Amino acid sequence: MKLYKKTHVRPHVYVRIFFCLYHLLFVTPLFVSAQSTMQGIAKQDSKTGMVIAKPGTSVSNSLITPYFTPLGYPIGIADMQKATVWQPEIGVSIPFARNVKLTKADAARSNQIKKSTWALNVQGNLLSFTPHHLLDGHEQQVSSFAVTENTRKNWTLYMLHVAPEWRVGGEKWYTGINIGPSLVQNQPAQFQQGDPGQSVLYQNYVVPAGFHKLRFGAQGHIRFHWFPFQRGPIGFYAEAGYIWQQPYTFQVRERDISKVNFNLSPDEIRYQLSNPQIAPFVEKSYAIPHGFFEGHIGLSLVIKTKSSPPRVEQPKNERLVIKTKSSPPVVEFPVTYERQAKQGFQIVLDQPRPHAVFRSVDEVPAFRWHVVGEPPADAQYRLEVFQLNDRGNIVRQVASASVVPGEPYRLPAEEKARLANIPQTTYYSWKVTETTTGTSSGQPQYSVSGSASCGTVTDSIHIECDGWDVQSGLPKYQVKICLTNNPISATSGCAVSYTSISSNSGGTISNINVLPVSIGPYAHFCITFTYIPASLSQTTASFTTFGNWNDALHNTANVLSTDSLPSCICRDCDSMNIQMLNPQVQMQSADPHLFDITGAVQVNPQSVYAIEFSVQSFSFTATPGGCAGVDSLEHDGMLVSNGTTVNGSNAGLVFGNAPTGNPNIFKLIKWISSSPVPAGTSIPFDLVIGLPAASGGIDPSCCRIDYRLCLQVKVYYDACRYCTKTICLQFSNTTQKP
Numbered sequence: 001m002k003l004y005k006k007t008h009v010r011p012h013v014y015v016r017i018f019f020c021l022y023h024l025l026f027v028t029p030l031f032v033s034a035q036s037t038m039q040g041i042a043k044q045d046s047k048t049g050m051v052i053a054k055p056g057t058s059v060s061n062s063l064i065t066p067y068f069t070p071l072g073y074p075i076g077i078a079d080m081q082k083a084t085v086w087q088p089e090i091g092v093s094i095p096f097a098r099n100v101k102l103t104k105a106d107a108a109r110s111n112q113i114k115k116s117t118w119a120l121n122v123q124g125n126l127l128s129f130t131p132h133h134l135l136d137g138h139e140q141q142v143s144s145f146a147v148t149e150n151t152r153k154n155w156t157l158y159m160l161h162v163a164p165e166w167r168v169g170g171e172k173w174y175t176g177i178n179i180g181p182s183l184v185q186n187q188p189a190q191f192q193q194g195d196p197g198q199s200v201l202y203q204n205y206v207v208p209a210g211f212h213k214l215r216f217g218a219q220g221h222i223r224f225h226w227f228p229f230q231r232g233p234i235g236f237y238a239e240a241g242y243i244w245q246q247p248y249t250f251q252v253r254e255r256d257i258s259k260v261n262f263n264l265s266p267d268e269i270r271y272q273l274s275n276p277q278i279a280p281f282v283e284k285s286y287a288i289p290h291g292f293f294e295g296h297i298g299l300s301l302v303i304k305t306k307s308s309p310p311r312v313e314q315p316k317n318e319r320l321v322i323k324t325k326s327s328p329p330v331v332e333f334p335v336t337y338e339r340q341a342k343q344g345f346q347i348v349l350d351q352p353r354p355h356a357v358f359r360s361v362d363e364v365p366a367f368r369w370h371v372v373g374e375p376p377a378d379a380q381y382r383l384e385v386f387q388l389n390d391r392g393n394i395v396r397q398v399a400s401a402s403v404v405p406g407e408p409y410r411l412p413a414e415e416k417a418r419l420a421n422i423p424q425t426t427y428y429s430w431k432v433t434e435t436t437t438g439t440s441s442g443q444p445q446y447s448v449s450g451s452a453s454c455g456t457v458t459d460s461i462h463i464e465c466d467g468w469d470v471q472s473g474l475p476k477y478q479v480k481i482c483l484t485n486n487p488i489s490a491t492s493g494c495a496v497s498y499t500s501i502s503s504n505s506g507g508t509i510s511n512i513n514v515l516p517v518s519i520g521p522y523a524h525f526c527i528t529f530t531y532i533p534a535s536l537s538q539t540t541a542s543f544t545t546f547g548n549w550n551d552a553l554h555n556t557a558n559v560l561s562t563d564s565l566p567s568c569i570c571r572d573c574d575s576m577n578i579q580m581l582n583p584q585v586q587m588q589s590a591d592p593h594l595f596d597i598t599g600a601v602q603v604n605p606q607s608v609y610a611i612e613f614s615v616q617s618f619s620f621t622a623t624p625g626g627c628a629g630v631d632s633l634e635h636d637g638m639l640v641s642n643g644t645t646v647n648g649s650n651a652g653l654v655f656g657n658a659p660t661g662n663p664n665i666f667k668l669i670k671w672i673s674s675s676p677v678p679a680g681t682s683i684p685f686d687l688v689i690g691l692p693a694a695s696g697g698i699d700p701s702c703c704r705i706d707y708r709l710c711l712q713v714k715v716y717y718d719a720c721r722y723c724t725k726t727i728c729l730q731f732s733n734t735t736q737k738p
Helices: 013-038 104-109 264-275 413-420
Strands: 065-075 086-095 116-130 146-151 155-171 173-187 190-195 202-204 212-227 232-246 247-257 281-287 291-301 345-351 355-360 368-373 380-390 394-401 424-434 445-448 455-468 475-487 496-503 508-513 517-519 522-534 540-549 559-564 577-588 594-604 608-623 637-645 653-656 668-677 681-689 704-718 721-732
Touching: 013 455, 065 116, 065 232, 086 155, 086 291, 104 559, 116 173, 116 212, 116 637, 155 212, 173 232, 202 264, 212 508, 345 424, 394 413, 394 424, 445 559, 455 540, 455 668, 475 496, 475 517, 475 540, 475 559, 496 508, 496 522, 517 522, 522 668, 577 704, 594 608, 594 704, 608 637, 608 681, 608 721, 637 653, 637 668
Parallel strands: 355 445
Antiparallel strands: 065 086, 065 291, 086 116, 116 155, 146 190, 155 173, 173 212, 190 202, 202 247, 212 232, 232 291, 247 281, 345 368, 355 455, 380 394, 380 424, 424 445, 455 475, 475 522, 496 517, 496 540, 508 522, 540 559, 577 594, 594 681, 608 668, 608 704, 637 681, 653 668, 704 721
């Protein structure tokens, strides 16, 4: 029997489309790349004397990037079987080119900055899916007589996507994000299932003639490219995205096989499938693939040329010339000699030392610093001094001056006179910045106090995570502050005593080890304590350690210490042991739809404040097929309040997520203890749950039902903190509760 008339398919049309797309995406860009390697004529700016060309050394997020793969994996496609990994993709990302004019400072730092850029992404996809057949899952039982004949076995999508792409990355990698419209050509699947021996049709899957195969859609992707090989253009990429096209729903005429028993012999199955009383024809709605997620991994290329090291030359007219082929730019001064330019330099601060404490403003040494590496030829430097409050925040700018490497800088006399009139301990910080490139030093602190009669005290601070505080729900930190007593040069110095420590950032300090303490000259001592911040959003902490010099003046020697707070991850559940003791399931004799799940929960090493039970999933199989069904209350898979107990009674039970219309059934129950249950204590439970049973009129002994039920148990070891455990039980309706 021929169940349908085959239609003529012309696959060569789509082969031509993809061949043209391949030529557009790969052959043309490669030709353009070859042309870009030629020496071009520089374009000169008549106002500034700059020579403008395209940028030179290679950063991956600014280069043409073709990519392709035969591998992909779409998910979440309605009415389709699990997709195969053969899902080809081909595309190219072309950055938008632009001419740039650079100052000498911009050019000096251009190779160090990783900027974002925009590109045009052109992408083609071929996606193929197999629709669900009527007899999916019953192939073995019906293979002797059921036939599926295909005009087209798979539903195929030919997609063209063009969109702007935002890129960010560096020399060996970049990430691109794009979203935009697409054009989708649908090739619908078409098949029929039936029994040719008896001329019986089971399913006729065909899209109506009025369906428009060419449809508009949209796509969005995030794609990560990685180029690990320095001397080769080949790299790898991984992509995740979402694809959408205009939805369309159509009707398929098929038999309702829900009442067919596929455990019978082939002849009996054939009879039931052809019997309109058992398997009548129905109209069922199917949807085209219109909205789903997909991912790809594959190869990518970068189209670039070899880049030579930047050359810096001194011209007669002192004009900048920029010779470039791709970004970022390379700077040259067009004259007769060349030298290799070093790209990195660093500003190092020498004096005052970090966290130094001085007796007066006059004792603060001159500000000294030096440069490591080679800065730009026209580098300019600015030194800034700031006054801080006791939290480490800037109060005002004390000084700002242009400086030269190697030449010490001292505060102006009028500013020193003003600072000398401040009676209390005052904190300062300072830094040096190269203004043409923005390169800056660190910003260390020092302080001025009348307490520095014997020397200075320097400090270091280390903060690490130490779990979470159960009462406050905030992270705990172990803080270690180390202090060193540095006597004045050529003196014996004196001891310094510290008595207390406080937080300038809020929060609480506890378990201080050890205060008070006396630190002798040239001695080193560390103080440790536990710190809980004021809130979860706090990212830094500042502490003041209060002390005095052990000399005739007993001046203060307070030290301000500041550091960032590391992230803390709660790992309480890693050490919690939740055990389900002797779980059993029995059917109630009075109602075959109700089952009792009994057992006990035991938790170590934490105490238990509350326990929550919920049904995660359940499934069942009836023998013979079709003999089981749900009851009229529609509470199968739900917890029933009548008869449910925890810890021997229904006291403390709270029922949640009750469906409309039945106040006795719930999706979850929570037992709250009146006081914490000690660790290791067994907490018994008896949960009543509704499940499918033998249909009305069928003796339950003639209908065996096998169940699989999964429960989630949440154990609260604090009012708002819990750990979860999931248990799955397999049982049947043959065991009854006495």
